Amino acid sequence: MRILKAKDYLEMSRKAANLIAAQVIMKPDCVLGLATGSTPIGLYQQLIQGYQQGDLDFSQVRTANLDEYKGLTRENDQSYYYFMHQNLFKSINVKEENTNIPDGTVADSAAECARYDEVIRALGGVDLQLLGLGHNGHIGFNEPADSFAKGTHCVDLTESTIEANKRFFASADDVPRQAYTMGIQTIMSARKILVVVNGEAKADIVQKAFFGPVTPQVPASILQFHPDVTLVGDEAALSKIN
Numbered sequence: 296m297r298i299l300k301a302k303d304y305l306e307m308s309r310k311a312a313n314l315i316a317a318q319v320i321m322k323p324d325c326v327l328g329l330a331t332g333s334t335p336i337g338l339y340q341q342l343i344q345g346y347q348q349g350d351l352d353f354s355q356v357r358t359a360n361l362d363e364y365k366g367l368t369r370e371n372d373q374s375y376y377y378f379m380h381q382n383l384f385k386s387i388n389v390k391e392e393n394t395n396i397p398d399g400t401v402a403d404s405a406a407e408c409a410r411y412d413e414v415i416r417a418l419g420g421v422d423l424q425l426l427g428l429g430h431n432g433h434i435g436f437n438e439p440a441d442s443f444a445k446g447t448h449c450v451d452l453t454e455s456t457i458e459a460n461k462r463f464f465a466s467a468d469d470v471p472r473q474a475y476t477m478g479i480q481t482i483m484s485a486r487k488i489l490v491v492v493n494g495e496a497k498a499d500i501v502q503k504a505f506f507g508p509v510t511p512q513v514p515a516s517i518l519q520f521h522p523d524v525t526l527v528g529d530e531a532a533l534s535k536i537n
């Protein structure tokens with residue numbers, strides 16, 4: 296695993312964006328696995344700048360997002376569809392038909408999960424998967440569990456995730472209780488993985504996930520077995536690992 300230490304959030308965002316930019320330049324029709332949450336917002340801004348300056352062209356890029364809340368429509372400002380359009384897609388030249396996100400409005404979980412796995416398979420798999428890290432070690436919405444989930448599946452969110460995400464909703468009661476997420480096997484099948492972390496609140500889980508035992512109780516710990524992982528973090532998030 297490569298670890299890139301940044302002095303602050305802006306530098307973390309720049310370093311991570313550089314790695315994504317390199318992927319897009321080297322393989323213009325690459326498949327980017329994308330994440331939502333607070334951590335990647337700065338790196339998305341950097342990618343937008345790269346596009347505006349004429350350094351990056353997303354016209355052939357395909358994307359596959361990690362997850363989506365079940366029950367939220369695209370128009371809901373808390374859906375991950377909405378997030379991706381607001382924070383990245385509307386400001387770059389990626390084609391709408393080349394972007395993929397699980398459809399939270401499909402009630403039939405088995406059908407939607409099978410469809411999404413087929414989408415990723417048809418894309419030829421993910422070249423570079425971007426991941427944030429949950430405080431409980433979740434990646435995507437793969438929550439601590441007794442075993443590692445494989446393909447796309449529908450999960451019940453844990454109390455700690457509902458608690459962490461309620462800041463975006465009017466109240467904790469408004470946070471959806473379920474989500475569709477790529478599974479651990481799908482994430483591990485990506486050719487490269489880029490994890491971004493910032494802030495002191497992530498320091499303990501960074502230590503556990505990357506230097507503790509590999510266990511489904513800390514889903515991100517499985518990344519220790521992936522051959523090409525880059526962790527980009529600010530000093531605060533990396534403070535407990537060296």
Ligand code: F6R
Pocket residue numbers: 329330331332333334335361362426427428429430433434435436
């Ligand atoms: C989002 C996702 C989540 C987040 C994680 C960290 O698509 O898959 O696993 O990456 O919850 O969220 P932030 O970045 O808000 O700390």
